[in-house]
Amino acid sequence: MANYIHVPEGAPVVQKLDVTVDENDYRPVALQLIKALRPHWKPSEVKMKTFTDGITNKLIGCYVGGALQDVVLVRIYGNKTELFVDRDNEVKSFRVLQAHRCAPRLYCTFNNGLCYEFLQGVALEPEHIRNPTIFRLIARQMAKYHAIHAHNGWVPQSDLWHKMGKYFSLAPTYFEDPEKNQRLRSQVPDAMCLSEELLWLQQNLSKLNSPVVLCHNDLLCNNIIYQQEGGHVKFIDYEYAGYNYQAYDIGNHFNEFAGLNEVDYSLYPERSFQLQWLRAYLEAYKEYKDLGTEVSEVSEAEVEVLYVQVNRFALASHFFWGLWALIQAQYSTIDFDFLGYAVLRFNQYFKMKPEVTALNFPE
Structure with a gap:
């Protein structure tokens, strides 16, 4: 069914980073992701906030400074969710919706998750x-x-x-x-x-x-x-x-x-x-x-x-x-x-x- 999701030509390419984030000890590898996405951020100044609303995945917001102005969300897929979630289809849907200005920016994917823009609101x-x-x-x-x-x-x-x-x-x-x-x-x-x-x-x-x-x-x-x-x-x-x-x-x-x-x-x-x-x-x-x-x-x-x-x-x-x-x-x-x-x-x-x-x- 993923064949039906056709990403428009000209849609930004999403980079894939070959890292795996441990949901129980996420900071070290999350900092690797941030280094690739926000190279000007000092690792020692990066703060991480865990969001607890979801019941499928783990979601961490990474930012610097006091205000949540530029936040990179790191979503770690839940255990065994690949059994019932088509992750390739998810990324295609994300890119289609982004192309139609219906979604935040998708920054990258990694082995067990993805990083994307935090929407204010x-x-x-x-x-x-x-x-x-x-x-x-x-x-x-x-x-x-x-x-x-x-x-x-x-x-x-x-x-x-x-x-x-x-x-x-x-x-x-x-x-x-x-x-x-x-x-x-x-x-x-x-x-x-x-x-x-x-x-x-x-x-x-x-x-x-x-x-x-x-x-x-x-x-x-x-x-x-x-x-x-x-x-x-x-x-x-x-x-x-x-x-x-x-x-x-x-x-x-x-x-x-x-x-x-x-x-x-x-x-x-x-x-x-x-x-x-x-x-x-x-x-x-x-x-x-x-x-x-x-x-x-x-x-x-x-x-x-x-x-x-x-x-x-x-x-x-x-x-x-x-x-x-x-x-x-x-x-x-x-x-x-x-x-x-x-x-x-x-x-x-x-x-x-x-x-x-x-x-x-x-x-």
Whole structure:
């Protein structure tokens, strides 16, 4: 599927440095990276700040002086994440988005990570993304992503089902820790049930005619940076970016209204909010797709169709991250209850399923 991500000619070449950073003793090799990227910085003056928001990788900000003006972010990939993240695809997505001024600068890659520009601004929380000004900015920025042509003449296809099948095959059915294994057996659906649900999702969602577009695929609150001064939002972290169903990307974002550390699915956006959000999105999407022509009107029917598609694809998002969390529970060294998170996602999947399958398309 990485073949579909075509980096535009003239995009800056990203250097690859043959070093490996130890996540537990990162400073020595991080300084080697900084020497290559900021040769005028004195190693003794380089300060390092660890960011703790992410639950996939380790992120360190390197800078000199008192203010965070020029910060080089060093991201060290999480343990075994290469099993479920296509790192070549991530770099291609990063370069495509950078070429369209949707991403920070990517400075270099190294054996187990990459270095990139720090974006000034505020990483959002669930309470921010309901703000009318901010949600319209988010809808517009997502539309801009979705309108990018990055397939060099190929007809893009979603790799969602292939990726979910891979995740399903990697998901553990047993943990050596007895307590953890008991939680798995008692709280997570068994492999037969998950296999049946995965087939049901593919058969039912593939028929919804949602366009396949270039998606972020992981638009949780902390991956949205709000720059108040210019009135912009930017999305960060492109590990899961790639071609996918338009409705999946939006439904996945709506699921993230519930937050990450204290998940509360009562915060999932209600219908009236969604319709406002989706109209703002469709207006921007048509504008970006039809540049140079008069912007088409968005009909009520178009908004209603997208509403049904999005809420059904929100099911696939729960299922995807449920499988992902099971894999992380097996391999990740990050202090986070991944198994508990998998339970939350699968529980919400089964709770939502009858509600969203009962939704009807407009006549």
